[in-house]
Amino acid sequence: MWEYTDKVKDHFLNPRNAGTIEDADGVGEVGSLACGDALTLYIQVDDDNIITDAKFQTFGCASAIASSSALTELLIGKSVEDAEKLTNKDIAEYLGGLPREKMHCSVMGQEALEQAIKNMRGEAPPQAEHSHEGELICECFGIFDEEILRAIKDNDLQTVEDVTNFTKAGGGCGKCIEDLERLLVQAHGESVCETPSSEPAFPAQGMTNIQRMHLIESVIDDDIRPALQTDGGDIKLIDIDGGMVVVQFMGMCSGCPSSQATLHNLVEGKLKEKVDPDLTVREA
Amino acid sequence: MKTIYLDNNATTQVDPAVFEAIKPYFTELYGNPSSMHRFGGQVGVEIKKARASVAKILNCLPEEILFTSCGSESDNTAIRSALTAQPKKRHIITTAVEHPAVLSFCKFLEKKDGYEVTYLGTDEHGRLDMEKYKAAIRPDTAIISIMWANNETGNIYPIEEMAKIAKDKDVLFHTDAVQAVGKVPIDLKNVPVDMLSLSGHKLHAPKGVGALFIRKRSPFRPFLIGGHQEGSRRAGTENTTGIIALGKACELAHEHMDEENIQVRALRDKLENGLLAAVPNSILNGDKDNRLPNTSNISFGYVEGEAILLMIDQVGIAASSGSACTSGSLEPSHVLRAMDVPFTFAHGSIRFSLSRFNTEEEIDFVLKTIPPIIENLRKLSPFSSEKQGLG
Numbered sequence: 001m002w003e004y005t006d007k008v009k010d011h012f013l014n015p016r017n018a019g020t021i022e023d024a025d026g027v028g029e030v031g032s033l034a035c036g037d038a039l040t041l042y043i044q045v046d047d048d049n050i051i052t053d054a055k056f057q058t059f060g061c062a063s064a065i066a067s068s069s070a071l072t073e074l075l076i077g078k079s080v081e082d083a084e085k086l087t088n089k090d091i092a093e094y095l096g097g098l099p100r101e102k103m104h105c106s107v108m109g110q111e112a113l114e115q116a117i118k119n120m121r122g123e124a125p126p127q128a129e130h131s132h133e134g135e136l137i138c139e140c141f142g143i144f145d146e147e148i149l150r151a152i153k154d155n156d157l158q159t160v161e162d163v164t165n166f167t168k169a170g171g172g173c174g175k176c177i178e179d180l181e182r183l184l185v186q187a188h189g190e191s192v193c194e195t196p197s198s199e200p201a202f203p204a205q206g207m208t209n210i211q212r213m214h215l216i217e218s219v220i221d222d223d224i225r226p227a228l229q230t231d232g233g234d235i236k237l238i239d240i241d242g243g244m245v246v247v248q249f250m251g252m253c254s255g256c257p258s259s260q261a262t263l264h265n266l267v268e269g270k271l272k273e274k275v276d277p278d279l280t281v282r283e284a
Numbered sequence: 285m286k287t288i289y290l291d292n293n294a295t296t297q298v299d300p301a302v303f304e305a306i307k308p309y310f311t312e313l314y315g316n317p318s319s320m321h322r323f324g325g326q327v328g329v330e331i332k333k334a335r336a337s338v339a340k341i342l343n344c345l346p347e348e349i350l351f352t353s354c355g356s357e358s359d360n361t362a363i364r365s366a367l368t369a370q371p372k373k374r375h376i377i378t379t380a381v382e383h384p385a386v387l388s389f390c391k392f393l394e395k396k397d398g399y400e401v402t403y404l405g406t407d408e409h410g411r412l413d414m415e416k417y418k419a420a421i422r423p424d425t426a427i428i429s430i431m432w433a434n435n436e437t438g439n440i441y442p443i444e445e446m447a448k449i450a451k452d453k454d455v456l457f458h459t460d461a462v463q464a465v466g467k468v469p470i471d472l473k474n475v476p477v478d479m480l481s482l483s484g485h486k487l488h489a490p491k492g493v494g495a496l497f498i499r500k501r502s503p504f505r506p507f508l509i510g511g512h513q514e515g516s517r518r519a520g521t522e523n524t525t526g527i528i529a530l531g532k533a534c535e536l537a538h539e540h541m542d543e544e545n546i547q548v549r550a551l552r553d554k555l556e557n558g559l560l561a562a563v564p565n566s567i568l569n570g571d572k573d574n575r576l577p578n579t580s581n582i583s584f585g586y587v588e589g590e591a592i593l594l595m596i597d598q599v600g601i602a603a604s605s606g607s608a609c610t611s612g613s614l615e616p617s618h619v620l621r622a623m624d625v626p627f628t629f630a631h632g633s634i635r636f637s638l639s640r641f642n643t644e645e646e647i648d649f650v651l652k653t654i655p656p657i658i659e660n661l662r663k664l665s666p667f668s669s670e671k672q673g674l675g
Contacts, residue, residue, distance in 0.1 A: 002590075034627040059588055064588070
């Protein structure tokens with residue numbers, strides 16, 4: 001059984017804004033019966049460009065329904081400009097997180113939103129049609145390279161497995177796995193090139209101690225804990241002493257034979273990457 | 285909230301009589317059956333009785349029964365044994381609808397060990413084509429492994445006929461009978477399979493015990509090597525409580541099979557007919573006239589299986605689904621795909637599997653609660669019989 005947060009369960013059992021809007025200003029239809037999930041999003045926009053109403057119809061599992069419900073709640077009251085900035089991460093965060101394998105449900109929400117906004121502006125029909133300029137990567141689920149590249153960048157995906165979790169690409173026959181590896185290299189390569197030279201050498205450079213501690217906390221919460229939780233484990237931040245971060249493994253991780261590898265590769269690796277390359281981590 | 289358990293093809297309740305029978309063997313009679321003292325020896329006697337009881341339900345000899353840890357171990361052992369015993373034969377025949385214990389193992393053998401595997405397909409009701417089966421058998425076929433009954437649809441396969449053909453061509457035949465033993469009569473005196481797998485927890489024994497039937501004089505190569513347990517065919521200290529439980533469970537299943545089948549089948553039919561009548565756009569998956577009496581696999585069009593499962597879970601009904609979202613993969617069940625069930629229905633399939641512990645009141649409750657749940661989920665869905673949305 002999937003471990004859904006209470007918020008996911010609530011939005012699945014009591015979906016907000018389910019239904020249709022007869023004379024909607026924008027409609028976005030993504031997914032299909034064949035794929036196993038599909039979402040039609042309706043938005044109503046007033047003269048000030050504020051989304052006054054949003055409704056959805058979803059075919060899919062609990063997390064697909066909950067993601068759609070969350071999306072409409074996030075949209076109502078927002079300006080179209082602000083809505084455009086929403087990503088799948090916002091949907092997942094609103095729900096208190098989704099199982100990694102279900103992240104594609106949040107991506108579906110983001111895609112429906114984009115389509116609905118395009119449709120509102122008269123740029124596209126409700127149903128998403130892929131520009132044939134892109135490259136079809138996953139034939140099983142009809143996923144193009146541009147969607148995959150965006151998911152990799154937006155969510156900082158590192159592995160083919162994660163690309164499948166977020167986009168479904170590669171989850172069918174598996175023929176496109178090599179293409180996904182190529183796109184991962186491509187996406188990460190590009191992001192290196194795009195980094196302007198004025199950026200700090202590492203994220204925590206120039207931060208106050210308090211700011212740095214908050215950053216360490218959020219990296220543990222966002223980048224490290226979810227990975228451990230998928231294996232039934234958890235981690236607690238015990239202390240930060242200069243460049244030394246002290247943590248405690250919990251759940252399945254405590255006493256796990258590979259916890260030392262996890263400590264160095266995942267915990268220390270992520271903190272070095274996202275906070276400060278001089279950090280070291282030890283277990284309490 | 286009371287649980288209405290309709291997922292007996294996943295696992296079953298340990299029969300209270302089985303539980304009673306094994307209790308003393310945990311804290312009092314905990315001896316090792318291989319020991320030279322009477323304290324251990326008395327447990328050995330019980331294991332002997334259990335072996336006889338398992339043999340009785342299959343109509344075979346007790347020495348043809350090997351106790352294992354589960355159905356998967358039995359399946360893996362059988363196939364590996366046949367391959368090791370005939371190193372020059374490099375071809376395997378199985379079906380596209382096997383349990384992963386056989387299917388994934390065959391794919392592994394194909395990929396890692398270079399065996400050639402023929403996966404027999406099915407028609408839309410999940411039935412095999414006997415002509416294609418006959419044509420698939422080759423001089424270098426080492427083993428044919430075909431399930432007695434399918435876990436998802438309950439379909440029963442013509443094992444007697446297929447095993448006879450294999451025997452005529454001198455090819456070893458294994459059947460995964462995990463879903464069949466205890467539910468339908470099995471007579472191995474008349475069905476010439478060489479090996480048969482069964483699992484305790486599918487017939488009201490606990491998890492962690494299984495058995496493999498190996499016909500006398502069939503070639504056998506052990507999988508676990510070590511001590512001399514099980515006639516040196518499977519090393520490892522016996523799971524004494526599991527084995528004694530399996531013996532008791534087979535005894536109970538054998539005693540009650542006929543009356544149980546009438547009762548369970550009647551409840552299953554009531555559930556199935558009631559749901560198909562009450563829910564528009566619902567279909568039955570499988571071979572209606574030739575399947576286990578306890579299983580019903582129904583697809584509710586335009587809704588997704590995991591959503592149905594979680595909704596019915598809210599009212600205490602436990603069942604399972606062949607939808608993609610529940611499998612952990614992104615595609616619906618391989619069984620339904622092999623049957624070419626349209627996507628409209630494949631994602632919304634629910635398997636109900638009953639046991640002798642289900643009651644008519646429970647079925648009435650299910651018939652009352654599920655139709656409105658499907659209706660509500662359909663209200664959320666952008667698809668319907670008018671709008672198919674096949675993209």
